[in-house]
Amino acid sequence: NAGVTQTPKFQVLKTGQSMTLQCAQDMNHEYMSWYRQDPGMGLRLIHYSVGAGITDQGEVPNGYNVSRSTTEDFPLRLLSAAPSQTSVYFCASSYIGALNIQYFGAGTRLSVL
Amino acid sequence: TQLLEQSPQFLSIQEGENLTVYCNSSSVFSSLQWYRQEPGEGPVLLVTVVTGGEVKKLKRLTFQFGDARKDSSLHITAAQPGDTGLYLCARDSGSARQLTFGSGTQLTVLP
Numbered sequence: 026n027a028g029v030t031q032t033p034k035f036q037v038l039k040t041g042q043s044m045t046l047q048c049a050q051d052m053n054h055e056y057m058s059w060y061r062q063d064p065g066m067g068l069r070l071i072h073y074s075v076g077a078g079i080t081d082q083g084e085v086p087n088g089y090n091v092s093r094s095t096t097e098d099f100p101l102r103l104l105s106a107a108p109s110q111t112s113v114y115f116c117a118s119s120y121i122g123a124l125n126i127q128y129f130g131a132g133t134r135l136s137v138l
Numbered sequence: 139t140q141l142l143e144q145s146p147q148f149l150s151i152q153e154g155e156n157l158t159v160y161c162n163s164s165s166v167f168s169s170l171q172w173y174r175q176e177p178g179e180g181p182v183l184l185v186t187v188v189t190g191g192e193v194k195k196l197k198r199l200t201f202q203f204g205d206a207r208k209d210s211s212l213h214i215t216a217a218q219p220g221d222t223g224l225y226l227c228a229r230d231s232g233s234a235r236q237l238t239f240g241s242g243t244q245l246t247v248l249p
Contacts, residue, residue, distance in 0.1 A: 126183050126186065
């Protein structure tokens with residue numbers, strides 16, 4: 026099973042450039058989310074979605090947009106990249122059950138110069 | 139924001155030693171998850187604890203949920219190099235299935 030697939034694995038951007046981080050899951054999970062991971066700060070929630078057509082902001086949403094047109098896909102868009110967005114980005118999905126077990130992709134390592 | 143404090147932040151031990159890492163909060167939580175993350179990979183769930191005082195074992199790993207449901211610990215017996223990784227605890231933080239993560243304990247087990 027593929028699980029949660031993220032692309033690309035690595036990306037280098039210049040300040041002001043835009044890009045989209047892709048995330049796809051094949052487990053028919055309703056819930057999908059994006060986190061960023063910075064040294065010493067754990068994982069912080071950027072945006073999440075409880076189903077197709079429904080998205081909401083997490084703890085650190087500024088500078089990022091999301092959309093959820095299908096159950097499978099949940100892309101994260103950086104409209105104008107800034108050095109502060111240098112981080113490792115993880116997409117996760119889960120079945121909306123009692124225990125909220127999240128399945129993570131392998132991450133996208135982004136550097137903004 | 140309901141914070142989760144993990145300690146220690148870094149831990150380096152020799153193969154065969156025992157260790158305990160901690161996850162603490164100032165507020166009660168309904169359930170807590172422990173994840174392990176290896177370099178270049180996403181976190182993978184190890185266990186979920188739900189009931190105050192609950193103890194769960196996963197081979198050489200023992201997870202305990204505090205009686206007051208404000209803290210949890212992970213004890214590893216006879217650590218092996220394959221246990222090396224970042225150990226993260228996480229709790230449900232709202233009605234929309236959000237998880238709040240601690241900052242993690244980076245464990246290195248030396249052969």
